[in-house]
Amino acid sequence: MGKRLRLLSGFLILVFGLLMVLPALASADTDDELTIRGTVRVGREVIPDAKVIVSNAQNIEVGSVVTGEDGKWEIPIPGLGEYTVVLAGPLPEGVSVRDGASDQITVFVEEYRSKAVGFQLIGEDQKPILEIRPTWERLLNRMVSGLKVGLLVALASIGLSLIFGVTGLVNFAHSEMVAFGAVIALLLESTVGLNGALFPLAVILAVLAGGGLGFGLERGIFGPLRRRKMTNISLMVVSIGLAFLMRYLILIYHGAEPETFESFRIQSGVSLGPIELPAKDYFIIGIAFTTLLMVGLLLQRTKLGTSMRAVSDNPALAESSGIDVNRTIMWVWILGSALASLGGTMIGLTQVVEWQMGEKILLLIFAAVTLGGLGTAFGAMVGGLAIGFASETSTFWLDNDLKFLIALAVMIVILLVRPRGILGVRERLG
């Protein structure tokens, strides 16, 4: 019976999946549709692989796309009105936005026909004309960018997994820490003036603020509630309420406008062999990688890390062997939230800082954590890398709006086939 049921459900999912994919095989005929379109070019040379995002007047993203081989892009819009088009890049080496022009263009679509938008770009005059890069190079670049996203998702995921490990709570508010970190860093950069060479200080302060927020949540809300013997399911619902509270407070005080870090607007690419990325991306990859390495060492080599893993394994046993469980839980909250904040600032650096960052990354984090195994920090790292990499690299073949589907599909399949995840341990029965 169990096997038959699993077969049946597998079949259902397969059919369901195929149904979803089927229309994707047909080429969409969007000629008659209301769209915003354009060609990203510098002089007579077109630029493939640059990301273009369209948002409506309420700053809700309507669609985004990566330019094709011919530099062309087209994004359908829901109706007449005001839209903002953002060129998010990356741009090839030596290409930048012309002085006085912007990488953001606001347009009014007033009639039922597609609207053309052009960005004013200039190349370095001496440079030879750009050639279109071979497919494998572009794939490689997409994969490196996938690695970057994967590292960032991993950073953001560790806390969720660790907190689940030591307390059993699935914390829906965790992703808001990501947005919190980015917004704090942005605030420090633009308002306090920690820009340019001082920018690293802004990041560090944002990470500390994240850790502080984690401390506050555990000390002020979740710790006391846990001691009141509230069940983890109830606490999960509390965390959902908290997530909405945080998200919309960020909206009110940060605003709906997506912003970028002033010190790191559109950068031209830096080549490393066949790989060409904005300079900041190399740093982001380096920082994220090093941080993950350090977290790994912390967990394996230090006393605090050992107690974290011990409490995660078996709180009662840990307590009886002299570990201060509550103190360990507190440190897990601080560490997890600080890492999420760091992830947030890094994501803000590569993309934009906006109030919806948390909402957008929430399901990626859940997917990462379930894939790796809820409760294990290393699982979150592996899962985060895999999910980030898979969803980002998939855009090489698939529509951009389908990349979340990849992550969600992975998550659903893992939950069904192996709910403990790849690194999780099977629960002992009886």
Next chain:
Amino acid sequence: MTSDNQASELENVEAVPGSPKQDPILKIDNIVRSFGGLRAVDVDHLEVQRGIITAFIGPNGAGKTTLFNLITGFDKPDSGKWTFHQLSNKESWTTNLSGLRPHQIANKGMVRTFQLTKSLAKMTVIDNMLLGAAEQKGESLRNALLPSRWQKQEKQILKRAEDLLERFKLSHMRDEYAATLSGGQRKLLEMARALMSEPKLILLDEPMAGVNPVLVESLLVHIENLRDEGVSVLFIEHDMDAIMGISDWIVVLAEGQVIAEGTPSDVSKNPAVIDAYLGSEIAEELKDV
């Protein structure tokens, strides 16, 4: 009367692990369950005699509860087969139980209770009881909205539930939430609830644990009454006095295996059993018996 007959049949049964019984209700073969490298249960052959009280004893971690979980379908064995039997002049049949899911096994007439009582705390005592009855028409979605189809049966079930509550001295708590019962009363409720389905074999996991001594006496009487009414009883217990007092047959487990079985006097004399419990207080108790 039945008990005397059944108990007398035990006189011819050899007191060795896996010995065949004259009228077995349950036969277990080659059941294995391991956790990681540890073989929690590894029983070659075991038969449980019908109509008597059989006790599973053994030191902590011997695999008693795991074995319970396996044969009631709450845990899956790595391998193994177990069957339900009826051998008599009128009818004789064998029903395979291995591989079935818990509710299917319960519906075959093998019902269990749990070590940590699972009285449904946020339901009333009477609702707990009513839930226990098997084959209720109103439990199917088809009939649920048509009370005329199930009200008559519901009345009969209610009558039986009230009788059982009376017998287990819980009538005064009839409409209270089960959460308000004491630990001992919950054990009683769970046992009474299991009886609602009129099981052929009832498995009690530590029915006396955490129950105050006054209630223990009445629990023991209830268990003996069950046997006298023809229900076969299989139970796990640590309280040696209770085991020696009411069991007709004892199966001793250690490290997942059956190391001995026999009547209480057989078992208390068996050196393998004393060994298994070596150093523990129970070893001393056994010598005293």
Next chain:
Amino acid sequence: MMLMNLFAEIDVSKLFGLALRTSISVQAATFALAAVGLNLHYGYTGLLNFGVVAFMAAGAYGMAIFFTQGWLGGSILLAIASGVVFAVVIALSIGLPSLRLRADYLALTTIAIAEVLRISFRSQRLLDLTGGPFGLPSIEDRNANVSFADVITVDWNPIKEGNYGAWFLEFDEKTLWVMIIGWSLVSLASLLIWGLMRSPWGRVIKAIREDEDAARALGKNVFSYKLQSLIIGGVIASFAGIVRAFDMGFVETQQFRPQTTFFIWTVLILGGAASIWGPIIGSMTFWFVIIFSEELLRQMVDSGWIPDAILQSNDIASVRMILMGIMLATLMIWRPQGLVGKKEEAQIDIR
């Protein structure tokens, strides 16, 4: 002095009028209806369904796609039926594989499937079927005021054209008719749940919420009961999606973002899970409180009583979400039984 000023500025009639109007509106009815479905899932069976919108979207889109494609002659009744069938398919594809999982895993699966559904509907690849980001009916039809709702709200509307009621509680014949349909469905669904929960079937359902293993040990097929609960509750929620589509005249994926699920959770917890009246009282109270606070804030901001530095009038829409978050968290902590639920049944400790 300041306070006197405030009272002079506040339009009390408008404050109560708008709040009352919304608390009996179609919106409140659809939230109540969805909460009735969720109540069966979570309140009675203990299923952590974080994908309520999946069922609403299935109902609304199933109906709208069937109708706009003109399948089988484009009958609206068949279209509604196909929305319901779609919801059943969703229930099966959530339930068959995941009802054996632990409660929190079920929560993740349901929220993920709801998002998969929404993103797929929104995909440009399905433009011809779902209208992609634009929804249904198409922009042209919408501009020409043609909608799948017309058959229900115009052709089959027994109420004569005109405005009914007075004060803020004045409705045109279309709104009034959809309100009647909505609240009738709420009553019907509540009656259904009441009938089910007083039967032995309902007793098994409650037992599963309490302790699955106990129900199993007593011979109940827990998986089958959970699936039945998921389907019935899902179909009820799908009607919420359908009524909402008739009210608005169009469907769009924006209506089915995860936050809608949590609105409905708040409605249920506020009213009281595991009670028949909980979803109804919850929805009416929820909308009254939300609109009352929003309107009060708006008037205070407009009159300058709240300085711009603290809150601006275009921030007020966010206040709704903040209120919802606070309500959800604080109710869970201090009053898990909500307004009319039983305290004894409220504590959830599903594993």
